[in-house]
Amino acid sequence: MWRIALRNLRRNRRRTLLALAIVSLGCSLSLVVLGFVERSKALIQQTTVQQYGNIQIADRALFEGDSEGLGYLIGPEDQELLTRWVAQFPEVRGSTVQLGFSSLLTFRRRTATVRGLGVVPENPVLDYNGLVVGGRGLRSSDLGAVLVGQVLAEELGLRPGDFVNLTATTAAGALNVLPAEVVGIYRFSSAEVERSQVFVPLSLAQTLLNTRGVDRVVLGLRSLRQTWGTARKLDRGLPAQGFTLEARTWDVLSPFYRQLASFFDLLFGFLIAAVFVLVFFIVLQVLTLSFLERTREVGTLRALGTLGQEVFRLFLLEGAGLGLVGGLVGLLLGVAFSLAFNAAAIPWRPPGTVQAVTLGVDFTPLVFGVPLLVSLLSTVVSALLPAGQMARLSVVEALRTV
Amino acid sequence: MNGQGFCYARGDPVLQAQKVSKIYALGKEKVKALDEVDFLSTQGDFVVINGPSGSGKTTLLNLLALIDRPSQGEVLFEGKPTSKLSERDLAFLRRQRIGLVFQTFNLIPVLTAAENVEYPLLLLNLSRQEREQRVRSLLEEVGLDGLGRRRPDELSGGQRQRVAIARALVTQPRVVLADEPTANLDSTTGKQIMGLLQNLNGEHCVTFVVVTHDPAVPPYAQRVLDIRDGKIQGERYVADRPA
Ligand SMILES: Nc1ncnc2c1ncn2[C@@H]1O[C@H](COP(=O)(O)OP(=O)(O)OP(=O)(O)O)[C@@H](O)[C@H]1O
Ligand SMILES: [Mg+2]
Numbered sequence: 001m002w003r004i005a006l007r008n009l010r011r012n013r014r015r016t017l018l019a020l021a022i023v024s025l026g027c028s029l030s031l032v033v034l035g036f037v038e039r040s041k042a043l044i045q046q047t048t049v050q051q052y053g054n055i056q057i058a059d060r061a062l063f064e065g066d067s068e069g070l071g072y073l074i075g076p077e078d079q080e081l082l083t084r085w086v087a088q089f090p091e092v093r094g095s096t097v098q099l100g101f102s103s104l105l106t107f108r109r110r111t112a113t114v115r116g117l118g119v120v121p122e123n124p125v126l127d128y129n130g131l132v133v134g135g136r137g138l139r140s141s142d143l144g145a146v147l148v149g150q151v152l153a154e155e156l157g158l159r160p161g162d163f164v165n166l167t168a169t170t171a172a173g174a175l176n177v178l179p180a181e182v183v184g185i186y187r188f189s190s191a192e193v194e195r196s197q198v199f200v201p202l203s204l205a206q207t208l209l210n211t212r213g214v215d216r217v218v219l220g221l222r223s224l225r226q227t228w229g230t231a232r233k234l235d236r237g238l239p240a241q242g243f244t245l246e247a248r249t250w251d252v253l254s255p256f257y258r259q260l261a262s263f264f265d266l267l268f269g270f271l272i273a274a275v276f277v278l279v280f281f282i283v284l285q286v287l288t289l290s291f292l293e294r295t296r297e298v299g300t301l302r303a304l305g306t307l308g309q310e311v312f313r314l315f316l317l318e319g320a321g322l323g324l325v326g327g328l329v330g331l332l333l334g335v336a337f338s339l340a341f342n343a344a345a346i347p348w349r350p351p352g353t354v355q356a357v358t359l360g361v362d363f364t365p366l367v368f369g370v371p372l373l374v375s376l377l378s379t380v381v382s383a384l385l386p387a388g389q390m391a392r393l394s395v396v397e398a399l400r401t402v
Numbered sequence: 403m404n405g406q407g408f409c410y411a412r413g414d415p416v417l418q419a420q421k422v423s424k425i426y427a428l429g430k431e432k433v434k435a436l437d438e439v440d441f442l443s444t445q446g447d448f449v450v451i452n453g454p455s456g457s458g459k460t461t462l463l464n465l466l467a468l469i470d471r472p473s474q475g476e477v478l479f480e481g482k483p484t485s486k487l488s489e490r491d492l493a494f495l496r497r498q499r500i501g502l503v504f505q506t507f508n509l510i511p512v513l514t515a516a517e518n519v520e521y522p523l524l525l526l527n528l529s530r531q532e533r534e535q536r537v538r539s540l541l542e543e544v545g546l547d548g549l550g551r552r553r554p555d556e557l558s559g560g561q562r563q564r565v566a567i568a569r570a571l572v573t574q575p576r577v578v579l580a581d582e583p584t585a586n587l588d589s590t591t592g593k594q595i596m597g598l599l600q601n602l603n604g605e606h607c608v609t610f611v612v613v614t615h616d617p618a619v620p621p622y623a624q625r626v627l628d629i630r631d632g633k634i635q636g637e638r639y640v641a642d643r644p645a
Contacts, residue, residue: 011511297510304496308489395470
C-alpha cells in the first residue's frame with residue numbers, strides 16, 4: 001500500500017515538487033523561528049534566574065508590594081524552621097535568605113534613591129558576586145560594604161574604596177543612617193537594575209532596619225525544569241507547616257520575562273497558524289487534482305476487492321508521505337539556515353539592557369518536533385477531504401470515467 | 403489443475419443471474435439497460451456474451467462481478483443470493499473468488515508488472531514467499547517470463563493484458579470475468595489473448611465469462627450467449643474451437 005502511495009508522489013513531479021517546496025519552506029521557517037524563540041527565551045531565563053533564584057518564599061504582601069511598614073518580615077525562628085523544611089526536598093540544592101529595603105544612597109552631597117538587597121555573602125545559592133566587574137564581591141567578613149551597579153557608579157562618580165551613606169526607615173519607623181564602603185561595581189543585563197539596585201551584606205541590612213528578620217527565602221534547585229513542580233509541592237506544604245507564606249517561581253517573579261515569553265509564544269503561534277493554513281490550501285489543491293486523475297484507478301482497486309476505507313488510507317498515506325518528506329527536507333533546510341545564522345553571530349541589545357546578546361537558534365527536540373508535526377498534520381488534514389471523496393466513489397462510476 | 407491441485411466439481415453453479423434488470427435514470431428518462439436477464443455459469447465453463455455496443459454487456463458483467471447491484475432480480479454466487487450482502491462482504495468475495503479483466507487493462511501505472519500481479523495477494527495477507535512464488539509462476543504461464551520488473555508503460559498492449567490476466571488468476575478465483583479483453587488489441591494479439599484464456603480455462607478449472615462485440619472471440623468459447631437491447635436472445639454451443 002505505502003508503495004503505491006509513495007510512488008504516486010513521483011508520478012507528477014512538478015506538482016509534487018510544488019507541494020514539497022511549500023511544505024519544506026513552511027517547516028524550515030517554523031524551525032528557524034522556533035529555534036530563535038527558544039534561544040532568546042533561554043537567554044532571558046538565564047538572566048532572570050540570576051536575578052531571582054529559582055523559587056522565592058515570602059509573605060504575599062511582599063510579592064504584591066501592598067504592605068505598610070515591614071509586617072511581612074520572617075523572624076529568626078521561622079527562618080530556621082523554613083530552611084530546615086525546604087532542605088528536605090530532594091530537588092532543592094540549597095537556600096538562602098534576603099532582606100530588601102528602600103534607601104537613599106548619598107555620596108558627597110549627591111543622593112540617589114535605591115533598592116537595597118541584603119544578601120548572605122558568598123552563599124552558594126545566589127550571591128550576585130558573579131556579576132562584579134570592578135573591585136570585588138561581598139565577603140562573609142564584610143560589615144559595612146555595598147555593591148553598586150555600573151550605571152549608578154557612573155552617575156555618582158563612585159569608585160571602589162569610596163564611602164557612601166545609606167539611609168533607611170527602621171522596622172519601628174525611625175530614620176537610620178549607616179556608612180558603607182563601595183567594594184565592587186557590578187553589571188547586569190538591565191540598565192534599570194544597574195541604576196537602582198544595590199547589594200549589601202545581610203547583617204548591614206538588618207542593622208539598618210533594626211531587625212533580625214528577613215523578607216524572603218530564596219531556593220536554588222538542581223534543575224530549572226523542576227521549578228514548577230517543586231513550587232506546587234511547597235505551596236501545598238507551607239500551610240501545613242504553619243506558615244502563611246507563598247512560593248513563587250522565577251518566571252512569575254519577573255514581569256519582564258512573562259511579557260516577553262508570551263509575546264514570543266504569540267508570535268510563534270501566529271506563524272504556525274499561517275504556515276498551517278498556507279500548506280493546507282496548497283496541498284489540498286495538489287492532492288485533489290492528483291486524486292481525481294486516478295478515479296479509474298480507484299475503480300480498479302475497488303473492483304479487485306479493496307475496501308473504501310483502504311482506499312481512504314492509501315490517499316491519507318500519500319498526504320502523510322508528502323508531509324514527512326517535505327518536513328524532513330524542511331528540517332534540513334532549517335538547520336542549514338540556522339547554522340549560517342548562528343555562524344554570523346549577530347549581536348543585539350534588547351531595549352533596556354546594557355549588554356548585547358548574540359542572536360541565534362537553539363536546537364532542542366521541540367525545535368525539530370513542532371515543525372515536523374505541523375508539516376505532517378497539515379498535509380494529512382489536506383488529504384482528508386479528497387481522500388474521503390475518493391473512498392466514497394461508486395465502483396462502477398469510477399470505472400466508467402476515462 | 404490450479405496451484406493447489408484442487409478442483410471443484412465441474413458443473414457446480416458458480417455465477418447465476420435470476421431475472422435481473424438494471425434501470426438507469428438519465429434525467430427524467432429511464433434507460434432499461436438489462437431486462438429480466440437469466441444467466442448461469444458453472445464450474446469450468448467458458449461463456450462468451452456477445453452483443454453490439456450499448457446492448458448491456460458491461461452492465462451485466464458488473465452485476466456478475468458483484469461491483470454493482472441489480473434494480474430487480476437476484477445475482478447468486480456459488481448458489482447463494484448476494485443482494486443482502488454488505489459492500490464489505492462483496493469486496494471480500496471479490497478479492498477471494500473473482501478475477502477481473504478489463505478492456506483497458508487497468509493496471510496500476512506506478513507498480514511493475516510483478517507488483518500489479520501481486521496486489522490482490524496483498525489484500526489476502528499471504529506470506530511474501532507464497533506471493534513471490536505465485537507471481538512468478540503466473541507470469542511464466544501468461545508468457546511474461548523476465549518482464550516482471552517492467553512498468554505497464556514499458557509493455558505492449560498484449561503484454562499488458564497478459565499482466566491483467568495474471569492478476570485476475572493469481573488469487574486462484576472460481577471465476578474470471580472479462581469485459582471486451584480484445585477490444586484494445588490488434589486482431590492477431592486479440593487471438594493470442596483468447597488462446598491464452600482458453601488454455602488457462604483448460605488448465606485451471608476456473609470459469610471464464612467474457613463479454614465482447616469482437617466476432618473473433620466467440621469461437622474460443624464453449625458456449626455463446628447473444629445479448630441485444632438488454633435481453634439474452636439465444637444460446638449456442640461452439641463445436642469447433644481453435645486449437
Ligand atoms: N451509468 C449509466 N447511466 C446511464 N445509462 C447508462 C449507464 N451505464 C450504461 N448505461 C446505458 O445502458 C445501456 C447499456 O450499457 P452498457 O455499458 O452495459 O453497454 P455495452 O454493451 O457494454 O456497450 P459497449 O459495447 O459500448 O461497452 C446503454 O444504453 C448505456 O447508455
Ligand atoms: Mg461495455
